[in-house]
Amino acid sequence: MANPAVRFQNVVQSFRVIQERPDTLREAFVHFHRRKPRSTHHNFEALKHISFDVPHGTTLGIIGRNGSGKSTILKIIAGVYRPSSGSVEVNGRIAPLIELGAGFHHELTGRENILINGLLLGLSKREIQRLEPAIIEFAEIGEFIDAPVKQYSSGMYMRLAFSVATAVDPDILLIDEILSVGDAGFRVKCFERIGNFREQGKTIILVSHDAEQIRDFCDRALLIHNGELIADTLPEEALARYQEMIGHHQPRTVSALPGR
Amino acid sequence: MLQLFRDVYRYRELIWALALKELRVRYKRSVLGFLWALLNPLMMMIILTLVFGSIMRFSIDHYAIFLLSMLLPWTFFSQALSYSVESVVGNAQLLKKVRVPKLVFPMAAVVANIINFLLSLLPLALLIVVLRFPLHWTWIYLPIPMVGLFLFTLGSAFFFAAINVFFRDISHIVQILLSAWFYASPIIYSLDFIPKKYHIFFRLNPMLYVLNGFRLSIYYGLLPSAGSIAMSLACGAAAVAIGFGLFRRYQDIFVFYI
Numbered sequence: 001m002a003n004p005a006v007r008f009q010n011v012v013q014s015f016r017v018i019q020e021r022p023d024t025l026r027e028a029f030v031h032f033h034r035r036k037p038r039s040t041h042h043n044f045e046a047l048k049h050i051s052f053d054v055p056h057g058t059t060l061g062i063i064g065r066n067g068s069g070k071s072t073i074l075k076i077i078a079g080v081y082r083p084s085s086g087s088v089e090v091n092g093r094i095a096p097l098i099e100l101g102a103g104f105h106h107e108l109t110g111r112e113n114i115l116i117n118g119l120l121l122g123l124s125k126r127e128i129q130r131l132e133p134a135i136i137e138f139a140e141i142g143e144f145i146d147a148p149v150k151q152y153s154s155g156m157y158m159r160l161a162f163s164v165a166t167a168v169d170p171d172i173l174l175i176d177e178i179l180s181v182g183d184a185g186f187r188v189k190c191f192e193r194i195g196n197f198r199e200q201g202k203t204i205i206l207v208s209h210d211a212e213q214i215r216d217f218c219d220r221a222l223l224i225h226n227g228e229l230i231a232d233t234l235p236e237e238a239l240a241r242y243q244e245m246i247g248h249h250q251p252r253t254v255s256a257l258p259g260r
Numbered sequence: 261m262l263q264l265f266r267d268v269y270r271y272r273e274l275i276w277a278l279a280l281k282e283l284r285v286r287y288k289r290s291v292l293g294f295l296w297a298l299l300n301p302l303m304m305m306i307i308l309t310l311v312f313g314s315i316m317r318f319s320i321d322h323y324a325i326f327l328l329s330m331l332l333p334w335t336f337f338s339q340a341l342s343y344s345v346e347s348v349v350g351n352a353q354l355l356k357k358v359r360v361p362k363l364v365f366p367m368a369a370v371v372a373n374i375i376n377f378l379l380s381l382l383p384l385a386l387l388i389v390v391l392r393f394p395l396h397w398t399w400i401y402l403p404i405p406m407v408g409l410f411l412f413t414l415g416s417a418f419f420f421a422a423i424n425v426f427f428r429d430i431s432h433i434v435q436i437l438l439s440a441w442f443y444a445s446p447i448i449y450s451l452d453f454i455p456k457k458y459h460i461f462f463r464l465n466p467m468l469y470v471l472n473g474f475r476l477s478i479y480y481g482l483l484p485s486a487g488s489i490a491m492s493l494a495c496g497a498a499a500v501a502i503g504f505g506l507f508r509r510y511q512d513i514f515v516f517y518i
Contacts, residue, residue: 015516025429079359082512102357107285116281119274120360 003091005172005203006054006077011086013047013072013227046072048227049086056092056171059204061218061235063242069227070207074174077205092171092203095121099176101161106150110141110160113149117164131167138193139163140186159186166193172203211239261497264363264504271364278368282343283375301332301380305387320450322393322479328384329478330447330471333405336377337413337467338438344369344417345424345431352518362511363504366417374410384478396481405473405484408492412470415499418507425514445471466495 047069054060062070075081076088078096103120104113114135118128136145139159141152149157166173173194194217198204208214214221214235221238223231225245231238268275287293308331309324320326347365354360388395424430445467451459462468469484469492476482484492 025427028427075357080356080515096358099353099357103354103360105281105285107288108281112281112284116274116277119277120354120358125273125277 003089004053005056005058005090005092006205007052007087007089008073008076009051009087009089011047011050011076011083011088012045013069013076013081014043014045014084016043046227047076047083050224050227050229051086052222052229052232054203054205056203057201058220059198059206059218061214061221061238062205062207062224063209063214063221063238064224065246068224070224071176072227073222073224074176074205074207077172078174090172093122093168094172094174095165095168095170096174097162097165097176100158100165104149104157104161107148109148110136110139110145110152113160114164117161118168121165121168123168135160135163135167138167138189155183155186162190166197170197170202172205173197175204175206175208177207177209214239261501261504263508264500267361267363268367271361271367274361275364275367275371278364279371279375282368282372286372297376297379298383302383302386305383309387309391322391325384325388325391325393326450326475326479327448328387329475330445332377332380332384333409333471333474334442334445334447334467335380336373337409337416338442339376340370340373340413341416341420341434341438343373345420345434347417348421348425348514349428349518355515355518362514363418363507366421366507367414370410370414370417373413394481396477398477398481398483401477401483402474404489405470405477405492408470408473408496411493411496412466412499415496415501415503417503419499419503422503422507422510422514425510425517441465441467447471466499469495
């Protein structure tokens with residue numbers, strides 16, 4: 001595979017600032033009536049001409065402050081956003097561990113949710129049926145698998161979601177600050193699984209505030225600031241520049257639990 | 261249009277699973293569960309039969325069946341539309357996090373209601389037998405107006421679900437539109453009551469041809485004319501072409517507006 005797993009070329013992602021767009025017909029009419037151009041909003045550039053390559057088998061860390069554009073990069077790779085300009089190339093099957101359990105329905109049982117979530121992630125029904133026992137076993141859900149997920153503890157919920165998301169045998173794994181999930185024992189299992197993916201030569205892209213995770217896991221790191229790529233270098237170096245940038249007084253960030 | 265068939269085939273398992281999910285959630289936590297899909301229309305039919313059969317008598321023979329032959333497809337249309345108009349916006353959390361084919365949401369809402377609609381034909385057949393109304397052989401013609409109905413509903417579903425992303429007023433407007441449309445269609449009355457000179461206006465209603473197909477084959481035991489059949493299918497195809505065309509054109513930017 002000569003092509004890189006992921007290639008960004010001059011990617012710009014701009015968003016309209018949300019309050020200023022006409023949300024209702026009335027506002028649209030008012031705008032029309034006053035002959036104001038509808039585009040009175042201003043554009044916010046979340047990413048400004050970002051270019052980088054991620055070769056197959058690399059583990060890439062992305063660091064930066066909140067709102068710097070890290071998650072936007074992941075969402076573009078995942079295909080959630082289509083960039084405003086520039087080109088993005090993604091070669092391989094993606095497992096987005098961006099928001100675990102985003103597709104879960106609370107009234108449905110664990111088993112029913114495995115099916116729907118797996119289909120949403122692009123698996124076929126047959127593949128899911130084949131993978132189901134392994135998913136249930138890894139998630140350590142036991143007999144709760146046939147109970148509605150609204151009765152699950154948040155740990156069980158995350159375990160099931162992680163288990164489904166990583167069962168797809170991805171080529172590229174996207175991880176957004178989720179590894180603070182569950183109890184210590186399960187975290188170890190998650191890291192083990194991610195470690196396995198690494199050994200199998202899969203590409204991993206990890207967004208994290210946790211310097212240790214970046215240092216231990218990654219081969220390379222991107223430092224993003226205000227939508228610009230500041231550094232594309234070794235993890236140690238990127239972390240050093242990050243520390244410099246935010247000032248040394250910043251306490252080590254405890255990554256927030258992902259919301260549902 | 262070809263693109264639509266390809267996508268539907270590709271995501272058929274997902275669409276089916278989402279449709280079943282919708283029905284399952286609708287009937288969850290009720291003792292009778294799925295039976296409600298049958299009981300609900302049956303109860304409605306019994307009430308209508310009692311009201312129009314013994315209390316208010318119309319000049320139309322077996323008014324309940326006359327009414328139901330069009331009311332059931334109409335109810336399907338109006339419910340499917342009410343569900344699907346919110347289907348993209350309602351899945352905002354999902355669309356913002358994972359890449360999913362957007363067309364599956366309105367599609368699943370329509371499919372769920374198709375299942376409900378087909379189930380409601382069973383109590384209708386039962387009622388017809390119980391009332392000793394003839395069960396016409398023309399029932400076997402029903403799949404043709406059904407195709408027209410499902411296509412028209414699907415096209416409208418795509419159309420309104422897409423616009424609702426940009427203007428949330430649409431879901432309210434659809435409700436008003438549906439109730440006006442209901443009275444403008446000859447569902448509770450017959451076109452025969454309307455002076456001939458106004459018929460031209462009724463013919464502009466794209467739902468008329470499909471609804472007529474249902475009433476003719478269920479109530480009158482007749483087949484619609486070839487022209488009417490062609491019109492019902494053409495309206496369905498046109499709705500899909502316009503609705504899906506619009507949906508596809510804007511689906512990539514939905515995520516920025518939800």
